[in-house]
Amino acid sequence: MLLAVAAVLLAACSAPETERVVATPTPTPDARPVGASAAPVAVAFAPLRGTRAEWAAMQHPSIAAKIDNHEEARPQLALNRTDLVFEELVEGGLTRYLAVWHSDIPDELGPVRSIRPMDPDIATPFGGIIAYSGGQEQFVEMMQATPLVNLVFDFDDTGLFARADERPGPHDVILDAAEALRRNAALAPPAVQFVYGSADPLADPALGASSTTGIAHVFSEERFPSWTWDAAASVWLRSQEGSPDLDDAGVQVHAVNVVTMRVGIDWSYGEVPRTVMVGTGEAWVSTAGRTAHGTWSKDAAGTPIVLTADDGRPLPLAPGNTWIELVPNEGSVSFAP
Numbered sequence: 001m002l003l004a005v006a007a008v009l010l011a012a013c014s015a016p017e018t019e020r021v022v023a024t025p026t027p028t029p030d031a032r033p034v035g036a037s038a039a040p041v042a043v044a045f046a047p048l049r050g051t052r053a054e055w056a057a058m059q060h061p062s063i064a065a066k067i068d069n070h071e072e073a074r075p076q077l078a079l080n081r082t083d084l085v086f087e088e089l090v091e092g093g094l095t096r097y098l099a100v101w102h103s104d105i106p107d108e109l110g111p112v113r114s115i116r117p118m119d120p121d122i123a124t125p126f127g128g129i130i131a132y133s134g135g136q137e138q139f140v141e142m143m144q145a146t147p148l149v150n151l152v153f154d155f156d157d158t159g160l161f162a163r164a165d166e167r168p169g170p171h172d173v174i175l176d177a178a179e180a181l182r183r184n185a186a187l188a189p190p191a192v193q194f195v196y197g198s199a200d201p202l203a204d205p206a207l208g209a210s211s212t213t214g215i216a217h218v219f220s221e222e223r224f225p226s227w228t229w230d231a232a233a234s235v236w237l238r239s240q241e242g243s244p245d246l247d248d249a250g251v252q253v254h255a256v257n258v259v260t261m262r263v264g265i266d267w268s269y270g271e272v273p274r275t276v277m278v279g280t281g282e283a284w285v286s287t288a289g290r291t292a293h294g295t296w297s298k299d300a301a302g303t304p305i306v307l308t309a310d311d312g313r314p315l316p317l318a319p320g321n322t323w324i325e326l327v328p329n330e331g332s333v334s335f336a337p
Contacts, residue, residue, distance in 0.1 A: 256320025
């Protein structure tokens, strides 16, 4: 059944963009056990995960947030409940995350930090909400020029943000995500971003995927995250600087898909690096213990990232959560067999 559902989804996602989003799915009679009180449930797919979901449960906006990755910000809240996480280089050789929640909105998320110049290009395709603590005026203006609802700690007088007493500042800003969603529930859900296949979408020999047990990324001397394949759980387990990366529940951060993108860095903002998101470059998709090579492309700030295999077909992901590692061209990427 899973393969059949995944195949239908892959076919749908390979169509033109306007045909990829299921807007009014047909109620499926077997969505719940048949009984005297059972009613058909409209079934769709979570647009940012590719997993099966009830259509009504997906009819709300996503929440994107700028998440701190300083050592004193760890462990972060609800990272394992994200649909997508983008890791990007910031000043000092450190990294921060732009994380996106839609399928599973937590009560709280954070620590929330300030915006950077590449974030409008990353966040705009999702629509919905973007949360951050502030930032340089020019960067804040860039984000406020997008169609997204901006929730900014520096300007908030409504109680959406709070400082956590048990965390050191400035790594202590927490967003009440449940309340943020309630106030903005009428916003549209995000569009489909990637193509999803089966649980082992790279099995086709034509994709040229190779067996992979580990992934190593070097952003800088200060940040070199890695991923190890856990075959028993069918997920990649994340480490940072050689140590397991744990969330606030004490569980190692994990992902079904790891997408690696080689990106240019624009230094026109002085010491603040701007990841160049509009353009094209080398990419790899790692899922189900395999890695396939291809390219990424993005035509404009408001359009999704497109992943293309070396043979010209879409490069598919497995249904589940995804981390996108935006590794500078000056860094390095390696895959262990």
